Amino acid sequence: MNQLTPDLSVKLGPLELQNPVMTSSGTFGYGLEFDELVDLNLLGAIVVKGISLKPMTGNPPPRIVETPCGMLNAIGLANVGLEAFLKEKLPKLRKFRTKVIVNIYGHHIDEYAELASALKGVDGVAALEVNVSCPNVEQGGMAFGVDPDASARVTEQVRKSTDKPVIVKLSPNVTDIRIIAKAVESAGAHAVSLINTLTGMAIDIETRKPKLANIRGGLSGPAIKPVALHMVYQVANAVDIPVVGIGGIVDYRDALEFFIAGARAVEIGTANFVNPRATLDILEGITEYCQQKGIHHITDIMATLGSNLHI
Amino acid sequence: MKEQQLEIVFNRQINSNAWLMGLNAPEMAKSARPGQFVMIRVSRSMHPLLRRPFSICGTKDTLMLILYRVVGQGTAIMAHASHGQKFSVLGPLGRGFTFPDAEGSIVLVGGGIGVAPLFFLAQNLKKHRFLFMAGFGSADEIIPVGEVIGTQIDVSIATDDGSIGHKGPVTELLEKYIAGRDINKKAISLFTCGPKPMLKRIADMSKDQRFWCEVSLEASMACGVGACQGCAVKAASGKDKAYYHVCKDGPVFAITSIDWASY
Numbered sequence A: 001m002n003q004l005t006p007d008l009s010v011k012l013g014p015l016e017l018q019n020p021v022m023t024s025s026g027t028f029g030y031g032l033e034f035d036e037l038v039d040l041n042l043l044g045a046i047v048v049k050g051i052s053l054k055p056m057t058g059n060p061p062p063r064i065v066e067t068p069c070g071m072l073n074a075i076g077l078a079n080v081g082l083e084a085f086l087k088e089k090l091p092k093l094r095k096f097r098t099k100v101i102v103n104i105y106g107h108h109i110d111e112y113a114e115l116a117s118a119l120k121g122v123d124g125v126a127a128l129e130v131n132v133s134c135p136n137v138e139q140g141g142m143a144f145g146v147d148p149d150a151s152a153r154v155t156e157q158v159r160k161s162t163d164k165p166v167i168v169k170l171s172p173n174v175t176d177i178r179i180i181a182k183a184v185e186s187a188g189a190h191a192v193s194l195i196n197t198l199t200g201m202a203i204d205i206e207t208r209k210p211k212l213a214n215i216r217g218g219l220s221g222p223a224i225k226p227v228a229l230h231m232v233y234q235v236a237n238a239v240d241i242p243v244v245g246i247g248g249i250v251d252y253r254d255a256l257e258f259f260i261a262g263a264r265a266v267e268i269g270t271a272n273f274v275n276p277r278a279t280l281d282i283l284e285g286i287t288e289y290c291q292q293k294g295i296h297h298i299t300d301i302m303a304t305l306g307s308n309l310h311i
Numbered sequence B: 001m002k003e004q005q006l007e008i009v010f011n012r013q014i015n016s017n018a019w020l021m022g023l024n025a026p027e028m029a030k031s032a033r034p035g036q037f038v039m040i041r042v043s044r045s046m047h048p049l050l051r052r053p054f055s056i057c058g059t060k061d062t063l064m065l066i067l068y069r070v071v072g073q074g075t076a077i078m079a080h081a082s083h084g085q086k087f088s089v090l091g092p093l094g095r096g097f098t099f100p101d102a103e104g105s106i107v108l109v110g111g112g113i114g115v116a117p118l119f120f121l122a123q124n125l126k127k128h129r130f131l132f133m134a135g136f137g138s139a140d141e142i143i144p145v146g147e148v149i150g151t152q153i154d155v156s157i158a159t160d161d162g163s164i165g166h167k168g169p170v171t172e173l174l175e176k177y178i179a180g181r182d183i184n185k186k187a188i189s190l191f192t193c194g195p196k197p198m199l200k201r202i203a204d205m206s207k208d209q210r211f212w213c214e215v216s217l218e219a220s221m222a223c224g225v226g227a228c229q230g231c232a233v234k235a236a237s238g239k240d241k242a243y244y245h246v247c248k249d250g251p252v253f254a255i256t257s258i259d260w261a262s263y
């Protein structure tokens, strides 16, 4: 009997991916760190660590704390900066056939625009993911992402400055994430990705001090999956642009839940730390699921929960 | 660097709070260098979530040895694991010790479970003569080197309560040793790992004593491969970076590279 080979390719607006499983920003470095552990060519896309115009050194340690089924991080967007990324990282990434999505972060709206212009036309950059949702920096980041007008302005500026597809990454630390999603959709985003981490903290009862030097951090991992799933469901039913689901996905079942809820693709984050092969295991699991259920195209199960349920 | 399911060959308690685990790891045992570490996934479920970092404390044929103290949930799970069970292990990771040239004298100074990476170094220093100094809380916390790596090594012991050896911190043994030496003699290469106060004291001493020293550090880690930037330690002023990443730039550092005031 011939095994069904399901078609896993998906489109995020103008961006075509060989499959819907990507790595999430900040959890997979520049991809190269995992080269010995994962066949990078098999991934849907690699979303690199958030890049800023100038290198950023990050927050003082401790930067990470484990929590039940999750972790808090307060990295503070430590990254090599645009110049070093283009010179040292991107040329190596071009050797893989997997698409590279550059996550960008600015302290001010102008910086987002400047980053987008600098990446305009750059070979080997398939799309931009605009981070308006980092909870671990003083300026920019989440300050934009919790304000619909500011999110829209960032999106507009980035769209104006680039020819690449623009995905806007949303923060869950808002009252109604649909309002932000709609605002960035109107401003021209090709897709939205969600969720970034949830703001949280942990305290050492011996020293009575926060466990993170930054006091607060972003919660990620399996602990946040139900929250992320619900937000993806809400947003998928509120906007017409594709939604990328992120948050606590560790195996193929989690990924399928996001697809059914309305995600067109998923990003895998914290799971990479626990199981460096998580992305590939998820791809295998999805393929087998499709074979067993006779699903020819992965898009056939996407958004099958529909929108008529009460949200 | 690999991620492999490794089988436990033995896992036994060796003193009041330390355990020794032998993993069947033909490839890792072969490629591992003293000072390198592994990340062990202690649970198949999602809790506890993150892998735990451990120094490689020795190898023997295809065996890779892990010496660990039970301090929390992850290490408690490890202590309950038995022969035949498998753990997912990522490694060998990081940058190990730089081998000293044979000229000067070599001193290894360990505090508590910090002797682990030094045992592996001692195992590989066969051709060199070296001194090994180790500090423990009390006699029942001593980690017998012979029982761990299978080779007898003379160790000068210090205990906090004086129940055996020198009473006081192990750094006092080091101070005595240095004070008793002819200043014109060949240089000292020091290798150390242990609790913060001990390392800080040695860092302090290294300022005026002019010995060359490498130190193995700890930091909370998520990825272990340089991807998450979680394991930062502040670099000494004047270095090319503001922070080093313990998993990739270390865990072994020149003692002069680190900003000890903030460690």
Ligand SMILES: Cc1cc2nc3c(=O)[nH]c(=O)nc-3n(C[C@H](O)[C@H](O)[C@H](O)COP(=O)(O)OP(=O)(O)OC[C@H]3O[C@@H](n4cnc5c(N)ncnc54)[C@H](O)[C@@H]3O)c2cc1C
Residues within 6 Å of the ligand: A066, B037, B048, B050, B051, B052, B053, B054, B055, B056, B057, B067, B068, B069, B070, B071, B072, B073, B074, B075, B076, B113, B116, B117, B217, B218, B219, B220, B221, B251
């Ligand atoms: C490079 C390196 C080498 C190490 N080598 C050894 C060794 O050879 N033997 C040994 O006994 N211990 C070693 N440690 C410390 C060891 O990683 C911790 O004791 C262990 O992670 C504790 O896990 P737990 O679940 O029992 O404790 P919990 O307190 O429940 O752990 C909670 C979280 O904090 C982290 N954590 C707790 N203590 C430490 C610590 N000291 N350093 C880093 N992370 C910590 C854990 O990994 C976990 O994510 C090493 C640490 C590092 C960074």
Ligand SMILES: Cc1cc2nc3c(=O)[nH]c(=O)nc-3n(C[C@H](O)[C@H](O)[C@H](O)COP(=O)(O)O)c2cc1C
Residues within 6 Å of the ligand: A024, A025, A026, A027, A049, A050, A073, A075, A077, A103, A131, A134, A169, A195, A196, A197, A219, A220, A221, A222, A224, A246, A247, A248, A249, A267, A268, A269, A270, A271, B222, B228, B230
């Ligand atoms: C250590 C760490 C660093 C992160 N860095 C970034 C970043 O630079 N930019 C960004 O947009 N998101 C960043 N994130 C958020 C993740 O991309 C992801 O949105 C979040 O962790 C939720 O997914 P998860 O539960 O699968 O990890 C980071 C997350 C972690 C854990």
Ligand code: FES
Residues within 6 Å of the ligand: B220, B221, B222, B223, B224, B225, B226, B227, B228, B229, B230, B231, B245, B246, B247, B248
């Ligand atoms: S633990 Fe992730 S960079 Fe070191």
